[in-house]
Amino acid sequence: MRGGTPSTEDFGQRLRLLRTRAGLSQEALSHSAGVSVRALADMERGRTRGPQRRTVQALAEALGLDHDEAAALEASAALGRPRPRTAEGPAAPVTLALPRDIQDFTARDAALTRLRDLARDAGPDRPLVTVVAGQPGLGKTAFAVHAAHRLAPHFPDGQLALDLHGMDAEPTTPRDALARLLGAMGIADSAIPAGTDDRASLWRSLAAGRRLLLLLDNAVDESQVSPLLPASGPSLTLVTSRQALAGLTSVHRCDLALLRREEAVELLTRIVGPERVRAETQAARDLAELCGHLPLAVRIAGQRLLSRPHERLGKLVTRLAAEGRRLDGLQAGSLRVRAAFALSYRQLREESRTFLRRAALAAGADFSPETGALLAGLPYDEAVACAEELTDAGLLQSDPVAERYRFHDLLRLYAAEQVEAEDGPAVRDVALDRTTQWMLSRATAAALHFDVDHDHTTPSADPDPEGAPTGREEARAWLEAERAQWLAALRRAHDTGRHRQVLDTAEAMHWFSDLNQHWEQWVEVFQRSSDSARALGSRREEAAHLNYLAWAHNLCVHDPRSALVAADAAIVAARDSGDGLQEGWALGYAAGALHRLGRTDEAQTRLREAAHCLSSQSSPQARLAELTILNTLGTLLRQIGRAAEALDIHRRSEQICRAGVPGRTDELIALYHAVARQQIGNDLAALERWREAEPPLRQALAAFETAQMPAWAEQARLDLGQVLGALRHPEARETLVAARDALAGLRSPRQDEAATALAALDQDATGI
Template identity: 85%
Template structure:
């Protein structure tokens, strides 16, 4: 060293010094680290000298890299913020195909000027059957720092200590790509010094402390189209702009899939984008179409799938059979045949592995569209039709039993003392609010279960579920699915040969056509069919309902006189019946008839009809609970209030409409609530009341959200209020 023949001491000299000085392991490693700083290291090309090969050099950057600006900005902030006492670590995680490596490499190239002591990239091969061990990874890092193989410490701890000592004196950028877990990464992280480490992994690596997380999301649609444009050129994309957008959607905005589609098109310069779109539209061929050379979406998914345990693989592929945008662990457990707690553990493991995305507020999970296709392929390959059908049947049976029990919480005629038919009463909903939450969250699942029961001939189960849903459906008139529910239940009643049940479910269907999808022509046809079935089954109650639903359809078609005539026929038919159900139906028919009479300009006659309804409510209906009669009484109050409005008796109308609104709000009946709010708002507007604007605005916004035709009426009322407001 004194003669200038070497810049640093040989390792054996340092070991002898450490032994003579009595240094412990950490002190000896620190001395060796300081000595190593003076040993020759490979350096990049300089203006005065030739290029030198740099071990663990960064991979080539991708010139058409697109988007990720926010994530890049975050890493730049980290690079600027590093200091001797605060080395930074960023973990880039997410599902297969998100472009984690491409992002990390691009970021490393962008950040390289901030790390003049070097940039090192190491592939940890986390998806290989035998990932790189920490010991081997440290050997490669130390070798890149100039430590000869013969001078490497034997143990992992000693190698890690030496690596930290060497890194502490440098400003390094370290890229650790494709990490398998925390145990592999932890020994490789610098402890001090102004370094930045970027770690990519399909696992969340949630156990790494004091790291900045960079969870990449899917590209936005316009970003996916931009990536496609950079690959194949603006001319081809501009010539087929809609096809480019469709292609981005079919790729699920997944960067790997978009890149593969782009590379495929680039290799076929005369092929139209629309041709590839047509191929990918068929779900069964989509993964086959997303391959270009050695790039394959299916292969990226397979790497992660093979890493899973057998139980977790089963959960993942069977969960792909679930309907809807997301699914609960409950559904996953049923499909996979696992206990609930095991299903939760599998779902969390898959979330950490980037194969499922968890809902931010509820215990629900979702697939990326392409990954769902891959998982469904594995069902066919590993389970076969028999196992698949058994899983679907098991799940459908359970779901329909739970859905039926949950819906009965809303059935005012249901015997509350009857034992629950829920498949698992200990976990089933016990209140209306819990039942509503479950029915809404699992709507796609129980509707799919109803379809399967219908298609496999389980007619009685379909009828039981649809009948239980009748009252719940009235609280959710904005759900268009009720048309399908009651169409299928009508089919099942017909298949069972029950004319009375057929009439009942056709009446439900006519209601759905009238109020859920606003299709009065189909409602009239269906009500007429219900009327024929009711008369064939000698069911006077359903005959009255069929006349009423037909009248509603006629009114919506502008055939007002015919509608009134049918309603009067319905009222006479129901008055002859002695059952409690007939009294309730009569109340509905009278309230509807009165409304039509009022709209025809005969408000006094309408008030008389509604007073008749009020007398029935005050007398009560034998065998029916008071809270049910209170609902009908609230509807009657609303109608009487509107009759009084038509007679310009505003001050008498206001308290009745407020009472009706309060009842519907308490009962959580949004479709009914907002119509009552609109009626009240119009009264307040006519009276010049200061609450008018807020009431009408709230009604308009809610009716629009419910897709109610009365939203236009609310808008007109607001406009009228604006015109009548004094200037200034």
Template identity: 80%
Template sequence: MRDGTPCAGEFGQQLRDLRARSGMSQEALSDAAGVSVRALADMERGRTRGPQHRTVQALAEALGVDEAGAARLEQSAAAGRPRPRTATGPAGSGTLALPRDIQDFTARGDALARLAELVPDAGAGLPAVTVVAGQPGLGKTAFAVHAAHRLAPHFPDGQFALDLHGMDAEPTSPRDALARLLGAVGVADAAIPSGTDDRAGLWRSLAGERRLLLLLDNAAGEFQVEPLLPGTGASLTIVTSRQALAGLESVHRTDLALLRREETVELLSRIIGPDRVGAEAQAARDLADLCGHLPLAVRIAGQRLLSRPHERLGKLVARLATEARRLDGLQAGSLRVRAAFALSYRQLPPRSQTLLRRAALAAGTDFSPETGALLAGLTCDEAATCAEELTDAGLLQSDPTGERYRFHDLLRLYAAEQIDAEDGPEVRDAALDRTALWMLRRATAAALHFDVDHEQTASRSDPDPDPDTAPIGREEARAWLEAERAEWLAALRRAHDTGRHRQVLDAAQAMHWFSDLNQHWEQWVEVFRQSADSARALGSRQEEAVHLNYLAWAYNLCVHDPLAALTAADSALAAARECGDGLQQGWALGYGAGALHRLGRTEEAQQRLRDSARCLASQESPQGRLAELTTLNSLGTLLRQAGRAAEALEIHRRSERICQAGVPGRTIEVVGLYHAVARQQIGNDLAALGRWHEAEEPLRQALAAFDAAQMPAWSEQARLDLGRVLGATGHPEARTTLLAARDALVELRNPRQVEAAEALAALDADGARTA
């Protein structure tokens, strides 16, 4: 002892004496303190230079040492611990203590619990490894540090944190990282082997004898991590990386999601205080949304507000609401969202950089490899490879089932900035034009699968731009049109805005029959508004009449705006009369009648339908026959609703006879759908006449036909009609049928959802009265 200070070697003797006085064996002390028997033996023999403070605390408590005795034991241990050394030489050796924990750490309870479940395996002598990967700003390091502090008591032989500098130009080499780890467990510089493999072997040997917690932060790749992982022993290693590190075998993976909105607000509250958040609760929720629920963005916003205690949350919300200013607003001192993204972007190969920034031009919330390829000027295979690379780097998120990718909102803004910085307006516009042209051609070709006038592929005037990858058959065509809805709609919009009006008309015309299968898509109003405007720009009154009629249909059935529908129908009627097109006059009268009916002008609606029927009866074309069937079915419906069910039944029987006779030039499938409409209306007519049992069969037939054709906007209304009839007859299927119809109509945003809810309530009320 020098100057009253214990020497390093005294700790082992002191520990042996305390254990002997307590009457505890090494095994008993091991169990009580949570320290391995091997570690205890090394301490008592002086092989350990100085155990960690937490280990000494655990030993003192297990031994029942008083406060003064515990202080003496800690002083002895501290004397034997390696002192921090100046970083000299390549090893850069020094202390590897855990970074300071974040006091306002929020959420992640499930992920922390799953990580804690790995501790029993580590206790059983099985080294556990977890990889925390994901996009920039998710709080991977903060999570790992917080988890390490929580789990530290389980690893009394040491907790080490090592930054691998994975985002630097020259990440830490495995050789240098091993030197620092060996120094941390007490190996003198002179005793550290020179070769990487020898260092790794020594590290595994030493780590295998200890209960260690190892935090390897910011890993560049598997090459850095693998040599540092203990092979045996009771250790837990937490690895953080922006890369997926998919090549690491037998590891646990901790997936951190974006915070939920309430968690985001909670984090903000912990940073700036609950009173300030409570005073502007809605602004706090809006701020959470503008930050995209990304922990880094929320922390930056919170730190900014914390440094400005008198600034209102609403002021920052107003600034961030403008996309062009959002990334500028998300910075506080050295913390910047843009900088976090830039670190990852600069690590990418040039081709992947191009895909990332150009993909920000995609129209939808997600994009396919073919869209990325068109925007970036790559092949589809190249784009898919780059997209997977970007997903592994945490810069894109992949769809769980399909080959599609999406951005975080803030990452999309960053990528869009890079377009301006690296590509410029000419390159950007060329990419958008190239993509729009290709998308519009494919959308047109895909939609023609549903057009009865183009049922044979050979008849198409505008073939698919890439026949080898074109959708085959209606199912594939439907899937493509649904998946790429935002993209082809943006292509249509760009074609219109750049004056390519013939392409707009061709695409919209091809969509006509497909739109009828998807009445619940509100964007049909925009499609046909654009096409009617393009027809006007080309000076074609006949095509203008056609597309104004389509627009009237969309206003009537897709967005339920009868006033706008009547205006479009009247304009279509004027254009059709001017060019002498009787077919379009008939359609315009019919669509106008539908709008008038919805406006409650029943007598005017009936008159227009009679005028439409007379106009169309003189048309000899297949299109004229189908239009006449539509008009007759609508007229019969109005008559039934006016209390004239017998007349309605007669008109709908007439429609049925036309369908049964067939329509030359139209397939059995197409005519079958018109027949199904007639059967549905016949069922409703019979129900209105109180002939409930007769009504059931035609309604079931109609429903089956619409279901087979995958026409939910039609089938769910027929399901509602059938449910009402079943309810009137006391059929046991009535309630389940009405319930299914109601839920589907709500999802389709169909106004008849109110009827379904009322019918269901009435059925339940009847059941309660008779119970």
């Protein structure tokens, strides 16, 4: 009993206990309810097991029952009422049997285990609810049906499955759903209450004492599901939905993920048979990749192959590899990936549909709400709301940390199709041009935070000053996060003839690029900017950007031949425009390329020529260029066995740093000083003056780490590790391991040098 209310389902026993609890005799209850004493006695003795609804209501009022108690009394009476008969015979309960299980169901073992553990925990006061949500095609229904069949033995009082038609134009109403559930529990149509609330109360009363498993498939929202959930009793309800149903409280959540590649191949194997997969193992893997590991897509591919027993897997791989035909290829009979996506797409608000399809135009693996807002032509706040709605609908995946979103590959293809179908080329181009303009303006303003020649007191030209990065850290974070977007914008601006904008952005990136020289993209950036300078007929700017391009070929992609071509072209352009600064830089970049090509004597000649060219100029830019050239010349001399001469040149470079460069910040000169110290340490190491070499290398490493310049810091760490190894210092191995791993991550050619130094250290330690 709970609060004195009997738990038994027998109407007579329930009525007698309620009357006794109220302190009423049969005569008193008869008088208050307007029911004869004989009729009341027959009810309590079980002779009348199913009195009419109006009689039960009169008794409930006379007994002073609350809403739930009255509903429970009605439920017990309803069970005893005779069912209407038809010409075919007695009416049977409406059956809501579980759908057929899928015999080739694959994976999801961890999720199934969690559900099994939940089922064991179900108790009288713990009705359990699990929401299975996620994007279209994840196999939510298949999972829930499979789980229901597996868990059926835990719920001997019945398993009910109800499709709520959440993707239909008119989903099942809670009122109709309750009628079907009550019918399945044996309630006659004539005994089912008219109102939704009364139906819900009756359903909860019937479910309260039973171990039921309820599958509510394809729910549209919380308001549809809430009235159907049992309020008490040891039941388990599985709810599947393309929506997150975040408003449902006290529920467990089962967010299905994409299959792993081996799981996708296993599903394919179970459908088409192991022989065909073994015969084309790589094609099976490729097919899983082209399906994006989406269960629905893998199943469709498998069913298609099953219906064509002589078709090779490789043939379907070739067809699906063409992006424009992939969704066409992923259909088998009534199964279509495109149709699954279309169901969800049609349910969206107009703004969210626009956001989804235009977001497919974004570059890179993910995108920000800013990008989505620009492409869709929506205010930022509205774009955020759309992105969240699409995430709840399973059509976008949100980043767990940053406010960024991504598509599943197949969903992106579908969204791109909608751009062509609903927007067309003209609207698409307007969206891309608007985004290009904004992205390049923001990228330029953000990059100027790193430009030592920029007057930082001037107003920002950012397109959204209130939301603009406010310092170097924020600027760097934005430039890194949006790298794919602003690079795509630069390409579009170049290809559509907006050459001044290309040049301005690339010029602003010059100093920022030094901090990220491991980015291979700089070759494309400066190739396009030098092309734009040529298109504008500016030989001076062409020389500068050809120099940037030579730098990128030398240090970012380690292609000295291309670097030499760019540097030689820069020398010609610089001399044509009378720009001695750019001529000096070009001679230096050419020397670097020649050195990497093994043409050491030519490299040394170019470096001395560059140093002479720059020393005759008085600008701050020339002093910084001279520092770079001197450091490079000293490095070359050390590498050809002239370490003492190299040390003298690097000491000269250090003197320039200590004297300072007018108009340049202490932070900038500190970086040049760090380079000089690194080279001085290496010169001393070459002269086997190990103890003298350690301090300048430590100072250089600390400076590069402070400036967050990993490509520079890790090379200094390698140099320090080698010196520590020679000194048999206890930090030597740790330093070399860190340098090796970091240089490998940066794809630096010096990673092999680090590995060799570490191997030599270990060999020396073991005496082998």
